[in-house]
Amino acid sequence: MTAALHRPRDLGAVLDLLAGTDDPMVFGGGTAVQILLKQGVLAATDLVDIAAVPGLADLVATPGGLRAGTMVTLRRMETDPLVHDRAPLLAQVYGRVANPRVRNTASVGGNIAHGDYRLDPPTALLVLDARVELSSAAGVRHVPIREFFTGFQETAVGRGELVTALDVPTQPRGGAAFSKLSSLAANDWPVASAAVLVTAADDVTREIRIGLGALAPTPVYVAVTVAATGSDDDAVDAALAAVEPLIDPLPDVRGGVGHKRRLGRVAVADAVRAAWTDTPRDIPREPREEASDDHRLPFRRLRRRR
Amino acid sequence: MSTEITLLVNGERRAVPVDDDDLLLDVLRGLGHTSVREGCGVGACGACTVLADGHSVSSCLARAVRYDGAALTTADGLPADDDVVEEFVAARAMQCGYCIPGFVLMTHELLAENPDAGEAEIDAHLEGNICRCGTYLEIRTACVNAARRRREAAHTEKESA
Numbered sequence: 001m002t003a004a005l006h007r008p009r010d011l012g013a014v015l016d017l018l019a020g021t022d023d024p025m026v027f028g029g030g031t032a033v034q035i036l037l038k039q040g041v042l043a044a045t046d047l048v049d050i051a052a053v054p055g056l057a058d059l060v061a062t063p064g065g066l067r068a069g070t071m072v073t074l075r076r077m078e079t080d081p082l083v084h085d086r087a088p089l090l091a092q093v094y095g096r097v098a099n100p101r102v103r104n105t106a107s108v109g110g111n112i113a114h115g116d117y118r119l120d121p122p123t124a125l126l127v128l129d130a131r132v133e134l135s136s137a138a139g140v141r142h143v144p145i146r147e148f149f150t151g152f153q154e155t156a157v158g159r160g161e162l163v164t165a166l167d168v169p170t171q172p173r174g175g176a177a178f179s180k181l182s183s184l185a186a187n188d189w190p191v192a193s194a195a196v197l198v199t200a201a202d203d204v205t206r207e208i209r210i211g212l213g214a215l216a217p218t219p220v221y222v223a224v225t226v227a228a229t230g231s232d233d234d235a236v237d238a239a240l241a242a243v244e245p246l247i248d249p250l251p252d253v254r255g256g257v258g259h260k261r262r263l264g265r266v267a268v269a270d271a272v273r274a275a276w277t278d279t280p281r282d283i284p285r286e287p288r289e290e291a292s293d294d295h296r297l298p299f300r301r302l303r304r305r306r
Numbered sequence: 307m308s309t310e311i312t313l314l315v316n317g318e319r320r321a322v323p324v325d326d327d328d329l330l331l332d333v334l335r336g337l338g339h340t341s342v343r344e345g346c347g348v349g350a351c352g353a354c355t356v357l358a359d360g361h362s363v364s365s366c367l368a369r370a371v372r373y374d375g376a377a378l379t380t381a382d383g384l385p386a387d388d389d390v391v392e393e394f395v396a397a398r399a400m401q402c403g404y405c406i407p408g409f410v411l412m413t414h415e416l417l418a419e420n421p422d423a424g425e426a427e428i429d430a431h432l433e434g435n436i437c438r439c440g441t442y443l444e445i446r447t448a449c450v451n452a453a454r455r456r457r458e459a460a461h462t463e464k465e466s467a
Contacts, residue, residue, distance in 0.1 A: 005307070005326040007371070034367040035348050051372055075361075099434020100412070101364045102349050187350065187434055 003037070007049045011135065011164070014050055019137040019160045021046040026162045028071060028110030031102050048162075056109075056164065061086070065169040070109025070162070074121070075100060077108060087168050089176040093124035093195055096180055099187060109163035112148065115155040116189075117250075120180065122149065122219035123195035123211035125168065127176075132156070133165040140164070152217035174199035174206070175278030179271040180213075181263045183254045190214045191254045192263040196271040198235070200283040201225050208239055208272060215264040216248040235276040236269045243268050311374035315339065316383025324370040330356065331365035334380060341382035341407040345436065352435030355408035356380050362415045379414075381407030389459075390414055390452045397448035401439035409435050413449050421456050428453075 003025070008014045018024050025044035027033055028051075036042035050056055050071060057071040059080055066086045068077065077083050078095035097103055097111075097120050111121055112132065122145065130145040134157060143156045145166075150156055157163060180193040193213035201207040205225050212220040224242040226235050249260030313320050315337065324333055331354045334342045342365055345353030349364035356365045357379040384391055390413045393399075400406045409432060416423050416431040423431070428449045437445065 002327055005369075005371070030369065030372075031349055031364075031367050034369070038347060049372070099350070099352070100415070100431055101352065101355060101362045101434060104361045105363060105367070 003042075003044045003047045005047045005049060007052055009052050009054075011053055011056075014048055014053060014162065015135060015137045015160070017046065017048045018162060021048075024048050026050060026110070026113070028113075029073065029106035030110075031098075031106045032110065032114045050162070059083075062167065065167065068108050068166045068168070070164050070166075071107045073104055074106045074108065074111060075103035077121075078103060087124075087128055087171045089171055089178065089195060089197060090121075090124045090128060090168060092176075093120050093178050096120050096178065108166055112145075112166075113155060113157055113163050115149060115153050117149075117152065117216065117218050118189045118193075118214040119219065120178075120190070120193055120213060123193055123213045124178065125166070126211035126219060126221040127195050127197040127209040128168050128171060130169070131167040132163055133167065134158070134161045135164040136161040142167075146221050149218040154218075172197065172199040173280075173283050175275040175280075177271040177274035177278060179267040179274070181267050183259070183263070189254065191249075191260050192267040194264075194267040194271040196239070196268075196275040198272075198275045198279045200228075204228050206230075206235075206276075206279065206283075208235060208242075208275070210239060210243060210268060210272070212243060212246065212264070212268070214249075215243075215260065216246060217250065220246050222246055232273050232276045236272050239268055239272040240265055309371055309374075311371060313337075313370075313373060314375070314377040316379060317377075322370070326369070326371055328370045329366060330363070330368040330370045330373055330378075333370040334365060334378070339380040339382055342380050343404060343407065345405070350434065350436070351405070352408035352412065352432075353405050355411045355435070357411055357415060360415065360418060362412055379411065381410050384410070384414075389455050390417070390448075393452040393455065394445070394448040397444045397451060399441050399444040399448040400437075401441055405435060405437045405439075409437070409445055413452060416449075417453055417456050421453065421460065423449075423453050425450060 006017050022045040024046045027047040027049040056069045058069045059072045060067050074094045074097050083091040125145045132143045132148050134141050148156045175198045178195045180190045182188045183191045195211040197209045199207050206228050207225050209223045222242050224238050226238045247264045249257050251257050307326050310323050343353040345351035347366050349367045354366040355362050358376045390410050412432050
């Protein structure tokens with residue numbers, strides 16, 4: 001049976017539909033939902049298209065960072081000067097998802113609600129300690145991204161709820177890097193990905209925050225501290241020791257457990273080494289001064305950092 | 307449910323009745339725009355690319371009802387002297403040509419956003435387009451030349467202004 005398509009014009013109507021239909025599915029960017037429908041593996045009775053709801057595609061600065069409405073596209077996260085300014089790691093990681101056409105259409109909320117363990121954006125959202133806003137007819141609640149991915153293809157989104165926004169804190173000063181490895185086509189799902197942020201834990205210690213993708217049934221977060229005087233090898237060793245018990249790959253056409261475990265270690269080592277090297281010797285402790293709109297570059301080159 | 311939507315296709319206003327689950331791909335082909343082609347059907351190959359308000363979209367995953375009022379560009383609607391098309395021809399960047407409309411439109415999107423695009427930017431922007439004949443090197447040459455031509459044209463315009 002074909003699912004009925006609803007195109008509500010305000011959030012209240014969306015929430016009523018999510019509460020009042022048999023088996024609703026939010027239709028955001030629609031890329032993943034449309035593929036699942038074509039494959040015949042999505043059994044929804046009602047599709048709730050949220051594209052016409054005002055305000056859901058707003059991307060704004062907040063006192064502590066930025067707020068992205070659920071319908072902000074992945075490509076806007078990749079290219080918007082605000083994201084480059086406040087959370088450059090996030091812009092870099094969004095720029096690595098799929099291809100530009102998918103990024104032009106897919107939405108930040110739908111991306112995480114999809115809940116796939118191989119997604120790129122969660123790796124950066126985890127190290128940046130983002131917060132997910134969930135709305136339902138009962139009201140609004142907030143879930144830390146580190147508690148959002150609850151199981152294989154499962155998230156904290158409850159029945160009747162939808163993701164309405166992501167709040168992302170300004171990226172702390174330090175170094176950051178993202179590594180993504182694929183075993184089939186370069187555009188294919190990764191077999192291992194790691195986003196890493198190195199920041200000051202205190203005057204003599206650095207914190208290495210690591211977000212892993214594709215290496216366990218859910219995206220995984222772990223942090224470890226290392227003496228600021230340590231070498232990049234010390235940082236890599238500490239990071240590998242921390243991720244070792246968390247890497248739990250699912251064998252599939254892209255590789256067996258051993259292969260993925262090995263590539264997971266490579267992704268983590270590469271990203272940690274790059275982030276550690278990228279970290280200034282003395283990380284300024286004071287909060288970053290927010291650049292005013294006047295000082296932002298009107299145009300930034302869309303060069304991808306590899 | 308059937309709805310009438312208005313599409314501005316290559317500058318021409320078209321009123322089209324569509325069902326809720328009609329794909330933009332099928333609607334445009336039904337209107338005669340057969341440069342829009344189905345390849346993989348899952349947004350991974352780029353053969354069905356169209357520009358919607360300047361942004362590339364995989365029309366095989368796009369529901370037509372969501373594009374009511376949108377300005378759409380298909381490769382067959384580009385002018386006869388389109389700079390990107392001419393550079394693709396000059397570089398002999400195609401064998402069977404099935405994928406080329408998608409590559410051409412992706413190049414247009416890239417150059418509109420970044421006229422200074424070099425090989426790295428071209429590779430990054432076109433990596434989601436697949437050419438089964440394997441004319442990637444000629445395609446990249448065509449893009450590099452189109453970018454150079456775009457820059458030179460902008461320069462000439464500035465000089466004469």
